[in-house]
Each structure stands twice: as C-alpha cells, then as structure tokens.
Amino acid sequence: MRSAVGRIAGTASAFEFEFVVTNAKAVKRGDYVKVWNEKDGWILAQVSEIVATESAKSAEKGMVGKARVIGKREGGKMITPSTPFIPGENVYLAEDSMIAETFNFEKDGVYLGLLGDSSVRVTINPNFLVQKHVCILAKTGSGKSYTAGVIIEELLDRNVPLLIIDPHGEYVSLKRPNKMAENDFGVKPKSYADKVVVYAPPTSPFLSEADKELSLENRNLSPEELIELSNLRSPSAQALLYQALRRLENYTISDIIREVEKIKHSGKWTLIGALSKIESSGLFKDKPTDVRELMRRGRASIIDLRGVEPTYQTLIVSRIVSKLFELRKRGEVEPGMIVVEEAHNFVPEREKVVSTNALRAVASEGRKFGLGLMVISQRPARIDKNVISQCNTQIIMRVTNPNDLNAIKKGIEGITSEMMEEIKRLPPGYAIVVSPEIEIPIVVRIRVRKSAHVEATKVVESEEVEERVEKIGELDSERKKGFLSKIFKRR
Ligand SMILES: Nc1ncnc2c1ncn2[C@@H]1O[C@H](COP(=O)(O)OP(=O)(O)OP(=O)(O)O)[C@@H](O)[C@H]1O
Ligand SMILES: [Mg+2]
Numbered sequence: 101m102r103s104a105v106g107r108i109a110g111t112a113s114a115f116e117f118e119f120v121v122t123n124a125k126a127v128k129r130g131d132y133v134k135v136w137n138e139k140d141g142w143i144l145a146q147v148s149e150i151v152a153t154e155s156a157k158s159a160e161k162g163m164v165g166k167a168r169v170i171g172k173r174e175g176g177k178m179i180t181p182s183t184p185f186i187p188g189e190n191v192y193l194a195e196d197s198m199i200a201e202t203f204n205f206e207k208d209g210v211y212l213g214l215l216g217d218s219s220v221r222v223t224i225n226p227n228f229l230v231q232k233h234v235c236i237l238a239k240t241g242s243g244k245s246y247t248a249g250v251i252i253e254e255l256l257d258r259n260v261p262l263l264i265i266d267p268h269g270e271y272v273s274l275k276r277p278n279k280m281a282e283n284d285f286g287v288k289p290k291s292y293a294d295k296v297v298v299y300a301p302p303t304s305p306f307l308s309e310a311d312k313e314l315s316l317e318n319r320n321l322s323p324e325e326l327i328e329l330s331n332l333r334s335p336s337a338q339a340l341l342y343q344a345l346r347r348l349e350n351y352t353i354s355d356i357i358r359e360v361e362k363i364k365h366s367g368k369w370t371l372i373g374a375l376s377k378i379e380s381s382g383l384f385k386d387k388p389t390d391v392r393e394l395m396r397r398g399r400a401s402i403i404d405l406r407g408v409e410p411t412y413q414t415l416i417v418s419r420i421v422s423k424l425f426e427l428r429k430r431g432e433v434e435p436g437m438i439v440v441e442e443a444h445n446f447v448p449e450r451e452k453v454v455s456t457n458a459l460r461a462v463a464s465e466g467r468k469f470g471l472g473l474m475v476i477s478q479r480p481a482r483i484d485k486n487v488i489s490q491c492n493t494q495i496i497m498r499v500t501n502p503n504d505l506n507a508i509k510k511g512i513e514g515i516t517s518e519m520m521e522e523i524k525r526l527p528p529g530y531a532i533v534v535s536p537e538i539e540i541p542i543v544v545r546i547r548v549r550k551s552a553h554v555e556a557t558k559v560v561e562s563e564e565v566e567e568r569v570e571k572i573g574e575l576d577s578e579r580k581k582g583f584l585s586k587i588f589k590r591r
Contacts, residue, residue, distance in 0.1 A: 104190035106165055108135065112185040114169065119191045121150060121163035126193065130216050130543070133167060134194040140181040144170040144194055144202045148518065167191070170540060173202050178539045196220045203538050210254040212247075212533065213547040214285065222544045224493065226258055228537050230437045230472040233463065235488055236531075237480040237508065238497030243529045244476050245270055246553050247495060247546050248439060251474065252400060256295050259398035261436030263424065265417055268441065268556035269306060269406035272298055276552040283548050290550035298402045299389065301416060302382035305407040314403060316419050318352045318384035326356075328411050328454055330374030336367040337374070352386075353379045383412065391423040395433040410445065411454070417446050418455040425462055428471045435470030438462060443475035444482040456484070463490040481507040494534040498526040514541060 105127040106119035117135070121127060131147045145167040154161050171180040199220045209223030234251065236244045252274065255262060264271050274296050277289035300310035307313065321329075323341055332338060344359040345351070351359075357375050360368050378384070394401040403420070405413045417440070427433045440446055446455045447463075462473050463486065475491065477483045481503040488494075488511045496512070499505055509520060512534055519532060519541055526532070526543075534541045 102192055102195075104192055105133065106191035108185050108187045108189045108191060109164070110187065112187055114181045114184050116148075116166065116168050117145070117185050119165045119167065121165050124150075124163050127165065127191075132170075132194040132199050132216075132218070133191050134198060135167075135185055135191055136189055137181045137183065137185055139183045140172065140179070142198065143172050143181050143185075144198060145191075146170055165191075170202060173204060176204075178202070178204075203542065205538075210251060210258075211547060212250065212254075213531075213544045216543045216545070219284070222533065222538075222542065224533075224535060224537055226255065226260065228535075229493055230255065230260055231435070231467050231470060232492035233467065233472055233490055234474040234493040234495065235443075235491035236474070236476045236495045236497070237483075237488075237499065237504075238478065238531075239499050239501065239504070240478045241528070241555075242498040242526070243531070243546060244478065244497060245441065245556060246529070246549065247497070247531060248441070248474065248476050249274065249549050249551065249553055250547055252439065253290070253292065253550050255437065256292055256398070256400055261395045261397055261434050262400040262439060263394050263420070263436070264400055264402045264439040264441075265405065265446070266402050266441055267405045267413065267445070269309075269404040270441075270554055270556045271400075271402050271439075272296075272309070272404060273552040273554045274400065274402075278549045278552050280548055285547040287548050287550055292400070292551050295398055296400050296402060298404050299394075300404045300406075301408055301412065303408055303412060304404065306404060310404055312389070314383075314416070315385040315388040316383055316416065317388045318386060319350060321353065321378075321384070325415060325454060326375065326378065329378050329415060331411070332371065332374045334367065334370055336365075337371040340365060340368055340371050353384060381412070383416075391420060392427060392433055394420065395424055395427075395436050397434055414446060414454040418458045421455065421458040421462060425458070425466070425469070425471060428469050435472075437472035437474060439474045439476070441476045443477045443487070444479045447475070447484040447487050449482050449484050460484065460487060463487040480504040480511070485511055492536055496523055496532045496534070497530065498528070499523050516541075 105123045106121045108117050109120045110118045127147060129147055129150055133145050133147060134142050135145060137143045147165050148168045149166040151164055153164050169180060171178045196219060205221060205223045206225055210226050210229050212222045214220060215222050236247055238244050252262060275291060275293040277291040280289060297312060298310045299312050299314040300307045301314045323345055326341060327338060340360060340363055344356055348355055348359055353375055357372055360371050421438060447459045462471055466473055475487060494512050496508060499508060505520060509515060523532060529546050531544050531546055532541050533544050
C-alpha cells in the first residue's frame with residue numbers, strides 16, 4: 101500500500117472529516133483518498149479543501165485538509181458508512197482500481213475522458229446513456245460540440261443508430277481522422293467516413309457538399325406550418341388559407357394552390373405567391389426521403405442545416421423527429437439516439453416553435469420506446485426546463501452567465517454550491533458529469549477526439565451580446581437596489 105498522506109484529526113463524522121496533512125507534496129484539492137472505517141472497511145473520500153494553518157497556542161504551522169466521504173460499492177449500490185471515522189486513522193491516496201469500482205465505471209462503457217487530473221477512465225453504460233437522454237450545457241467555446249463528438253464516436257463504435265441535427269454543419273468532420281500526437285487518453289485517430297451520411301435540404305447553399313438531398317412529404321402540411329414557412333402575416337390571406345383547406349383532404353401544396361385559385365377574392369394572390377414559394381423550395385416531394393433510412397444500425401445521419409432559414413429548420417426537425425418516433429413506437433426502426441445541437445432554438449423555454457412538441461414528446465416518452473435524446477445548448481436558461489430535467493446524464497462545462505447558472509442550479513439534482521463555483525472556473529475541455537449511474541457529480545477531463553473537430557463558425561456571437569445586455573441590467577439593479585431587484589427576482 102502507498103504511504104499515508106494524512107491523519108484524521110478533530111471531529112469526524114460518517115460524511116466528512118478533517119485531516120492533518122503529513123505529505124503536502126502528495127495530496128491536493130480534488131484528490132481521491134481512502135480511509136479505514138471500523139465497521140465498513142475501506143471507504144472512498146474526496147479532498148474538498150486544504151488550508152494552511154498556524155496554531156495560536158503552539159505556533160505550530162501545518163496543512164489541514166477537509167474531505168467529503170463518497171462511500172463504497174457494495175452489491176452494485178453506493179453505500180456510505182454507518183459509523184464515523186476515528187481520529188488518528190491514516191488517510192491514503194486511493195488506487196485507480198478502487199476509484200473505478202466505487203464509481204461503477206464499467207470496462208466496456210462509453211469512454212468520456214479521465215476523472216479529474218487522475219488517470220482513471222470515466223466510462224458510462226451505453227444503454228443507460230442512450231435510452232435515458234443526455235444534455236450538454238455550457239457557454240460558447242467551452243467544448244460542448246467536441247464532447248458531443250466524443251460520445252457520437254463511442255456510440256458509432258457500438259453501431260448505435262444516430263440522427264444528428266446539425267445547424268452549423270460541424271459534425272461532417274467525423275469523416276476525417278483527428279491529426280494528433282500521442283495523448284494521455286490512449287486514443288488513436290480514426291475516420292468515421294464509412295458510417296456517416298450527410299443530408300442537406302434543397303434550399304441549403306451547401307447541398308453540393310452533402311451526400312444526399314433531404315426532402316419531406318408534400319402532403320398535409322398544417323395551416324400553422326404553411327403560415328410559419330411563408331411568413332404569411334396578412335389576416336385576410338390566412339383566412340383564405342383556412343377556407344381552402346376546409347375543402348381539402350389528403351392534399352399536396354399544388355392542390356391548395358388550385359383550390360385558392362378558385363376563390364373570388366383579390367387577397368388570394370398574396371397567398372398563392374406564398375404557397376408557390378414553399379412549393380418551389382423543392383423541399384416537399386411526392387417521393388420524400390424515407391425516414392427509416394435516417395436511423396440505421398452503424399450509421400450517423402447528419403442533417404446539415406447550415407444556411408437554411410430558421411422556419412425551415414424547425415419544420416424539418418419537427419417532421420423528421422415526429423415521424424421517427426412514430427416508426428420507433430411501431431418497431432420499424434431500431435432503438436437509437438437523436439442529437440440536437442443548438443437545442444434552445446428547437447425547444448425554447450419561453451415560446452413555442454414548430455419543433456417543440458416533437459422534441460418534448462421524445463424527451464418525456466422516448467425512453468419507453470428506446471429513442472434517446474442528446475440536447476446541446478449554450479443557453480441553459482433559454483431551453484425548455486422539462487426537456488433538461490428528463491436528461492439523466494447531464495454534462496456541464498464552463499458557464500458564467502448568472503441566468504444560465506441559475507437554470508443549472510434549478511435543473512440539476514445534487515449540485516452543491518462548491519460545484520457551482522467550480523462550473524464558473526472549468527477550463528475548456530473539462531466537464532462536470534452528473535448521472536445516477538455514477539451517483540455523485542464528478543469532474544471529467546474529456547478525452548481527445550478520434551475524428552477531426554471543426555469549430556462552428558457563427559456570424560454573430562449572440563451569447564456575448566446577450567451577456568453584455570444582462571450585465572448592464574444587473575448594474576442598473578445594483579444601483580437602484582430595491583425596486584428593480586424585486587422585478588429581477590420575480591423572473
Ligand atoms: N476535450 C477537449 N480536448 C481538446 N480540445 C478541446 C476539447 N474540448 C474543446 N476543445 C477545443 O475548444 C474549442 C471549442 O470547442 P467546441 O467547438 O466544442 O465549443 P462549443 O462549446 O461547442 O462552442 P459553441 O457554443 O461556439 O458551439 C475547439 O477548438 C476545440 O478544439
Ligand atoms: Mg458547438
């Protein structure tokens with residue numbers, strides 16, 4: 101056994117203890133240590149703090165550590181000791197094998213990265229990860245898409261069917277191997293070119309770069325969808341649309357245009373113009389893309405939505421996701437996972453968009469039918485809380501915006517105030533992972549990618565602008581205390 105790094109001193113309970121540091125070079129905050137418990141044997145704990153002290157009476161200088169008890173794995177469950185630790189017991193650094201066993205990191209699990217600064221591999225059961233939903237939340241540039249890429253690689257290695265909603269076309273680089281040197285993670289470069297198929301709608305300026313064109317069925321678009329797509333604001337044109345649709349059943353867009361042409365009303369031309377524009381987008385076809393093809397074993401179908409109008413984006417997501425869920429319920433596609441980047445645009449918190457219902461349905465019922473969801477967002481405060489709370493695995497990277505921090509605090513069980521502080525300071529590539537499989541939140545250094553990662557290019561960094569505006573708001577409320585702060589609190 102390794103030599104001791106400390107000795108329990110002062111008061112100790114079954115949940116935490118203080119220890120005199122006897123080897124200051126060997127132990128630091130965040131380290132995992134083990135201590136003998138009279139009744140329960142070796143127990144894992146984590147150093148939460150180390151402080152330098154000087155005793156007033158004896159002028160004795162020294163380091164004192166504080167540790168939080170994690171527990172031990174027994175019969176598959178994490179248990180905490182039933183009796184306190186005894187002052188005088190030695191504190192040792194825990195072996196990697198003990199840490200892995202206590203946290204239940206399975207040998208064949210999805211490899212996310214390394215635990216803190218240790219060399220313990222953090223792995224999660226793939227079935228749990230896929231079926232019980234995942235969210236990845238962090239401010240822009242902290243490594244969300246990179247981490248999502250890591251999970252996608254791991255799932256592709258296990259042939260899990262994946263559908264990726266990709267508003268910035270950044271997952272296309274899965275086709276290329278990463279150019280990297282030796283690394284601490286034991287990861288080798290790999291291309292997923294044989295497993296990735298990129299789809300783009302005909303309205304995309306990047307269609308020529310896609311493997312296949314994506315189209316949707318031209319039948320039975322709802323009046324709300326048609327109004328949304330054409331941005332039809334005129335009340336009389338909207339009324340004419342409802343009038344025409346009342347007379348139609350199982351209709352195509354051409355059928356509606358023909359019906360509207362029959363109406364004697366001068367307002368009909370605006371409507372015909374709007375409908376013709378939708379028809380000429382080429383997105384809606386008699387023989388559309390078969391949604392079954394998008395969810396196949398050993399394949400990731402990427403829907404590249406770069407440069408596609410937001411209303412078309414939400415409609416595409418809504419149609420594909422709801423159809424896929426229907427097929428999955430009937431067992432016509434295999435269990436798999438839907439990955440949604442920029443999820444705050446597809447299931448926003450405050451308003452409802454065309455794709456809201458479809459994604460909410462998968463979030464709340466998908467697990468019953470083996471359809472998993474991975475949502476990724478840089479605005480935790482702007483994404484539907486119900487969807488976040490349905491995610492059993494929560495991966496949080498650096499967040500600094502107070503509203504977003506608040507959303508995380510509310511949405512994630514078992515997150516301590518120390519951890520909230522940690523979230524503000526996480527370096528890029530580090531994440532806090534919360535999962536019932538692991539039982540307590542852990543810090544993970546996300547592994548390097550096997551395939552290439554391309555940072556998304558965004559025209560405007562909206563979050564930074566929003567943050568600035570919010571900051572000004574906070575300053576104001578500080579200044580005017582009372583009145584404004586009440587309003588802010590009520591939100
Ligand atoms: N685990 C990691 N290892 C090495 N580099 C990383 C890691 N995570 C992120 N990076 C690097 O950090 C940069 C930002 O990462 P990423 O594109 O994933 O950010 P993001 O959170 O998705 O940002 P955005 O909100 O703008 O989409 C990338 O250049 C990436 O290479
Ligand atoms: Mg990203």
